[in-house]
Structures are given as C-alpha cells and as structure tokens.
Amino acid sequence: MTMTQSSPTYLNTEQIAERYDVNEDTARRWIRQGRIPGVRIGGAYRVRLDDLVRLEREGEDFTIETLIEKPEVDNLLQGLEDWAVERLDGNDLAFVADVVAELRRVLGHVSEERLVLNRIEEILREARRPRIVALPEIVPEAADAEPF
Numbered sequence: 001m002t003m004t005q006s007s008p009t010y011l012n013t014e015q016i017a018e019r020y021d022v023n024e025d026t027a028r029r030w031i032r033q034g035r036i037p038g039v040r041i042g043g044a045y046r047v048r049l050d051d052l053v054r055l056e057r058e059g060e061d062f063t064i065e066t067l068i069e070k071p072e073v074d075n076l077l078q079g080l081e082d083w084a085v086e087r088l089d090g091n092d093l094a095f096v097a098d099v100v101a102e103l104r105r106v107l108g109h110v111s112e113e114r115l116v117l118n119r120i121e122e123i124l125r126e127a128r129r130p131r132i133v134a135l136p137e138i139v140p141e142a143a144d145a146e147p148f
Contacts, residue, residue, distance in 0.1 A: 009049040016047060020062040029074050030062070032081075034101065076120045077103060083127055 011019070016027040016036070031038035031045045036055070038047040077100050084096035103120070 010046040011049055011052070013045050016052070019052070022062070032074065032078065073117060076117060076124065079124055080120060083124065087127075 013024045013027040013031070016030075017024045020027070027036075028045055030036045031047065036047055037051050038045045040046075080096065081100050084093055084100075088096060
C-alpha cells in the first residue's frame, strides 16, 4: 500500500482573520511580526494551516494582543521594509530585513518604544531626503575683489 503525501494547505490573511475573528490588518501584522510563520508570495501573505494547528496545540492564544500591537510602530517598520524593497538589493536588502525583524522582536519586550520609533522616523526621513552634493567654495582671484 502506497501512501501519498498531500501538498500543504495555505491560508491567506482573509482566512486567518476569519479563523481568529480579527481584521485582515491584524493577521498581516501577526505574520510580519513573526507571531505566525508565513511567507509573502506575489505581495500577499500565505500561512500553512499545519503551522497554525501546531501553534494552537502548543497553546498560542491569538485572542491576546502582544506588546507591539501599535499601528504606528507597525506602519513605520512596514514603511522601512517597503523603502528597502524598492531601493536596495542583495546584502543591503537582507541587512534591512534582518534589522526590521529584530526591531519587531525587540519591540515586544522594551518599554521605551518611543525612542525606537523616533530613530525609525529619523532613518525614514533621511532615506527620503534628496542627496545634496556640496560644491567647492569659489574664492575670488584678486584679494581686492568686491564680494558679490
């Protein structure tokens, strides 16, 4: 008797939201934070049903909000991620993705979120600021030349 393995069942954010009676933004945030293991395929998140069932068996309670359930934190981190995806590649993109993941992890444990938010806002402002190239100073040739 041969046993065939069936391919895994994947859920989208709408199905996850329905399963836990939350909105889709919350389901997406849980995936981005790593609370639910998922992947992004073509701009949409997918989560294996087996992973959700395992988390439920392990006692994960998705009715309890984590400390980072703050939209302004998530929006800034998402903005940083989106900026990196649009402008970076290779090691630089991987570095930013690692930093964002670490920030999401740490923000669940720190009480001084405002400091981290300020730093993220500063980074995003700097990233959006056009680069200005300094021009060399022009020195008049004659010492007795009139200033402009």
